[in-house]
Amino acid sequence: MxxxxxxxxxxxxxxxxxxxxxxxxxxxxxxxxxxxxxxxxxxxxxxxxxxxxxxxxxxxxxxxxxxxxxxxxxxxxxxxxxxxxxxxxxxxxxxxxxxxxxxxxxxxxxxxxxxxxxxxxxxxxxxxxxxxxxxxxxxxxxxxxxxxxxxxxxxxxxxxxxxxxxxxxxxxxxxxxxxxxxxxxxxxxxxxxxxxxxxxxxxxxxxxxxxxxxxxxxxxxxxxxxxxxxxxxxxxxxxxxxxxxxxxxxxxxxxxxxxxxxxxxxxxxxxxxxxxxxxxxxxxxxxxxxxxxxxxxxxxxxxxxxxxxxxxxxxxxxxxxxxxxxxxxxxxxxxxxxxxxxxxxxLISINSRELDKAFLDSGNYYLRSDWSEQASFAYFHNGTLGSGHGHADLLHYNISPFGENFIIDPGRYTYVEEDKLRTYFKSPKAHNCIIINDEDFTQCKGSWGYHSVAKSMNNYHKFKNDICYIEGVYMVENSKEYYIVTRKFIYIKPSLWIICDVVNKKGENYVSRYTHMDRDVKIESKGKGYIMSKNNINLQLIPLFASEVYIKNDYVSRKYNEIHNSKTLVYKNNFKDIGISVDVLYGSLQEENMKVKVKSIYQAGKSEPLTPTQGTALEIELPTGEKYVIIMIHQEIYIGKKLIIYNKEISFYGKILVLKHTNKGLIYVKLKF
The missing domain is CATH 1.50.10.100 (Chondroitin AC/alginate lyase)
Structure with missing residues (x-):
């Protein structure tokens, strides 16, 4: 000085x-x-x-x-x-x-x-x-x-x-x-x-x-x-x-x-x-x-x-x-x-132009119905791990209908090495992820390290007006096993979400899927699904192809050093070689329930429908009267005719398609060829 x-x-x-x-x-x-x-x-x-x-x-x-x-x-x-x-x-x-x-x-x-x-x-x-x-x-x-x-x-x-x-x-x-x-x-x-x-x-x-x-x-x-x-x-x-x-x-x-x-x-x-x-x-x-x-x-x-x-x-x-x-x-x-x-x-305020934003280098996607405090919002992640502050959260998503957080990432809680909750909050089971045979795809090591990590693969997205599609893939490859997980995430605004997971792993396996709810979300079983509620808003969830579903007690940490009780929905199903899981979620301001049906689809020239592992078709009717058909093809069709037939008369080609019923007929929204 x-x-x-x-x-x-x-x-x-x-x-x-x-x-x-x-x-x-x-x-x-x-x-x-x-x-x-x-x-x-x-x-x-x-x-x-x-x-x-x-x-x-x-x-x-x-x-x-x-x-x-x-x-x-x-x-x-x-x-x-x-x-x-x-x-x-x-x-x-x-x-x-x-x-x-x-x-x-x-x-x-x-x-x-x-x-x-x-x-x-x-x-x-x-x-x-x-x-x-x-x-x-x-x-x-x-x-x-x-x-x-x-x-x-x-x-x-x-x-x-x-x-x-x-x-x-x-x-x-x-x-x-x-x-x-x-x-x-x-x-x-x-x-x-x-x-x-x-x-x-x-x-x-x-x-x-x-x-x-x-x-x-x-x-x-x-x-x-x-x-x-x-x-x-x-x-x-x-x-x-x-x-x-x-x-x-x-x-x-x-x-x-x-x-x-x-x-x-x-x-x-x-x-x-x-x-x-x-x-x-x-x-x-x-x-x-x-x-x-x-x-x-x-x-x-x-x-x-x-x-x-x-x-x-x-x-x-x-x-x-x-x-x-x-x-x-x-x-x-x-x-x-x-x-x-x-x-x-x-200083003059300037409105943001894009409602939906893909951050491609990091693998983070943010979707919303509008820019108000009552907007519906979704977040999807499939990217690099980052550093020791990163969590094992590949293919994780958040869903917030009408401005209220329902399905969330539960936070961090602590950095203390000896606290078991530190490694839990970092693990895949603490996120809205897919676990195969109860083995974490990324293995945490203490507070800051990892024994092994899954590899995030290329992501794909298509945003078309009020319909958004994101597809993320990760691969697990080590001396013990090899498998690939694909998550298909469809958002139809303002408050309909379809989440489909495809797991490719040889042999007999079982998949577990986790859905973490915010601490103040209530959940109850109703019909073939579940109703989550919070502040006069409801989120209906219908899990398809699940052989076992249960609610477990869990934790949320909104602030370091603070922890609260919460609920997590867990559903499992067994599969051989290829496993398919689908969730359909609908947010409403009243307890109004959607109807979901699994429908058959055919390869042109074939009398037998595609198996669930080849393709999935859903008919969704909302209480508003809106009707959608969601078609997802999971495997490449390379033998025979390439056209796919739905309802015996609608033919199409592509991997992801949304059909919307209107007074003027069907509107085709092609999200992936």
């Missing part, structure tokens, strides 16, 4: 004066009270806990949140009261200290800033890389650098922090930045850790550039960040680790850093902003109608509108505002300041 006093305490007080004006304004406080009274209350509650050395990690994007507060007499920075080392990591990231800064601006009580100084000084005094390695993992260092910087630019103009205290803290920040540079590893180039490290470095260097001895740090960090983003963000914009939670963490740290660059007039490589836009764009589609991210892989049930708001303002893009709040959200206000209230109000 430079010893030149022109770049000391007084210099930065003046440099950050704009942030003081952005926050210390009675009009802004009134705006928050009118719009975010409950969130203000939560910030003050957390700040008051911290005054008493009580820690609870419950902010929206805390990576490993907790629900039980813990009190220290004297803070022990390497102690986990709940036995989970993630608690230590959360404690050392210092993101929660922002609530002390917020509490000051809401009350003008200096005790909150004094406590901030006390905790930071205590941490510096007690922690060195050699004395507490858990506080010096490079991911924690990067997050801490960003946290301290955002706090300091709001604290320094208050003239509460003493000059010697500031210099002591800035010296530690510079030390932490050097630590990241000296300890970055090859694996960090492909991990969210790396981006959280590098954005932390850039944030410190740009905010305190005048005091950084090695000015080349900014060039180094910028170059590394560009490489990391190019490696980690796929061409379709999805973060390769296949976890929406860490996708957002990468986006959030990048947005914060870009804001600092803009504020202090640094021009960075355009790739950084382009990748941030790509990450935010994915979030438009991967967010369910209730504004929450799906719990894919290691992810929680978290509202994404604050991230959309921050994306809209930092990237100046109206399409993100359209998926956020009408007014600037609470957390974005505290990141950017009060002047952005007007900027956000004046």
């Amino acid at each position: 430079s010893k030149d006093k022109v770049y000391g305490y007084s210099f930065y007080m003046e440099k950050f004066e704009c942030f003081y004006n952005d926050f210390k304004n009675e009009g802004y406080v009134s705006f928050l009270k009118d719009n975010y009274g409950e969130k203000m209350k939560m910030s003050l509650e957390n700040a008051n806990r911290i005054l008493n050395n009580v820690f609870l990690f419950n902010r929206p994007w805390d990576m490993e949140p907790t629900s039980v507060p813990y009190k220290f007499e004297n803070i022990t920075w390497d102690y986990a009261p709940n036995g989970d080392e993630e608690w230590i990591f959360m404690l050392n990231r210092h993101e929660y200290l922002e609530d002390l800064v917020i509490a000051y601006y809401l009350t003008y009580d200096k005790k909150y800033i004094y406590k901030w100084i006390e905790i930071i000084s205590d941490w510096i005094n007690k922690n060195t890389p050699s004395s507490n390695e858990m506080a010096w993992r490079t991911i924690e260092v990067g997050i801490r650098c960003l946290s301290w910087t955002f706090d300091l630019i709001r604290i320094l103009p208050l003239d509460i922090l003493k000059e010697e205290e500031f210099e002591y803290i800035l010296k530690s920040l510079c030390c932490q930045v050097r630590f990241i540079k000296d300890n970055i590893k090859d694996k960090d180039m492909l991990s969210n850790w790396g981006i959280l490290q590098t954005t932390g470095v850039l944030t410190v260097v740009m905010a305190f550039y005048e005091s950084i001895e090695n000015k080349d740090l900014i060039n180094w960090a910028e170059k590394v960040l560009v490489q990391q983003l190019e490696l980690q963000v796929l061409e379709d914009g999805v973060h390769w680790e296949q976890s929406p939670m860490y996708h957002v963490e990468v986006l959030l740290s990048t947005l914060k850093m870009l804001y600092i660059a803009k504020t202090f007039n640094f021009t960075l490589n355009n790739t950084i902003k382009d990748k941030a836009y790509a990450l935010a764009n994915v979030l438009i589609y991967s967010t369910a109608p209730d504004h929450h991210q799906i719990m894919q892989s290691d992810s929680d049930y978290t509202d994404t509108r604050d991230i959309m708001c921050l994306s809209a303002l930092v990237l100046n893009k109206g399409e993100f505002k359209e998926k956020s709040y009408a007014r600037i959200d609470y957390s974005t206000f505290w990141f950017l300041g009060g002047r952005y209230i007007k900027i956000y109000d004046e």
Whole structure:
């Protein structure tokens, strides 16, 4: 750090004066009270806990949140009261200290800033890389650098922090930045850790550039960040680790850093902003109608509108505002300041064009009936495993009729190695997947590893107006066995789904299929199927070709460290060489049931119908009066005539066909030839 006093305490007080004006304004406080009274209350509650050395990690994007507060007499920075080392990591990231800064601006009580100084000084005094390695993992260092910087630019103009205290803290920040540079590893180039490290470095260097001895740090960090983003963000914009939670963490740290660059007039490589836009764009589609991210892989049930708001303002893009709040959200206000209230109000919302989106590189598909909160929504996945945060979820799907989550991914719950629920939540049986002979297609190994993995094959999709089709395939090939599983997923808007699974495995086998329901979904057997209900919405499910069906008690974890009881529908059937399973699901606003019939189809010139393993035809009549015929051909017809005959008079050719009855006759929708 430079010893030149022109770049000391007084210099930065003046440099950050704009942030003081952005926050210390009675009009802004009134705006928050009118719009975010409950969130203000939560910030003050957390700040008051911290005054008493009580820690609870419950902010929206805390990576490993907790629900039980813990009190220290004297803070022990390497102690986990709940036995989970993630608690230590959360404690050392210092993101929660922002609530002390917020509490000051809401009350003008200096005790909150004094406590901030006390905790930071205590941490510096007690922690060195050699004395507490858990506080010096490079991911924690990067997050801490960003946290301290955002706090300091709001604290320094208050003239509460003493000059010697500031210099002591800035010296530690510079030390932490050097630590990241000296300890970055090859694996960090492909991990969210790396981006959280590098954005932390850039944030410190740009905010305190005048005091950084090695000015080349900014060039180094910028170059590394560009490489990391190019490696980690796929061409379709999805973060390769296949976890929406860490996708957002990468986006959030990048947005914060870009804001600092803009504020202090640094021009960075355009790739950084382009990748941030790509990450935010994915979030438009991967967010369910209730504004929450799906719990894919290691992810929680978290509202994404604050991230959309921050994306809209930092990237100046109206399409993100359209998926956020009408007014600037609470957390974005505290990141950017009060002047952005007007900027956000004046930003014009832009409606998204596509209802259905295929992210081909990652194998993620998002379908919806419209963009309202009452829209029906479906998600389908068949892609790369990602990293240790990925789950064994090939061919998994979610279904949400009329804005309510019914069939879901149940979450992550914990990272604790010894907890059996960690490996369960990662396993295929914890997803809406297909299991052959009770052997997981991907075998988990502890909290982060795998013994073996199935191979995702090429996907196919066709979206035609109100009818969508996705086909995913995976292969299991090892020393013990070889088989291929194909899932055919048809969505007819607004609320009809047909899911067909085809398993090719030699010999006598049995297949198990799992359907996981959200914690507040009720289910009962009715007729040949089941009725799921929630908030006056029903989802009828009719399983075809199942020899055994039962409901088992299960779990859902909407938030790390929290678990709830739920139900899972399991159905099995035996097969030799080729197995066929079909589900038909229909969502309704009343308890109105569809009718489903399995019909015969013929190869032209043949008197015997196709076997179920060759082809499936379904007649579906909805209570609305709509009638559909779904035809799925499972095997290639290469001997004899190629035409297929349905109902003795309708001939066609192709693999997937939907026929819709109308007043003007049948409408043919060919989804796959």
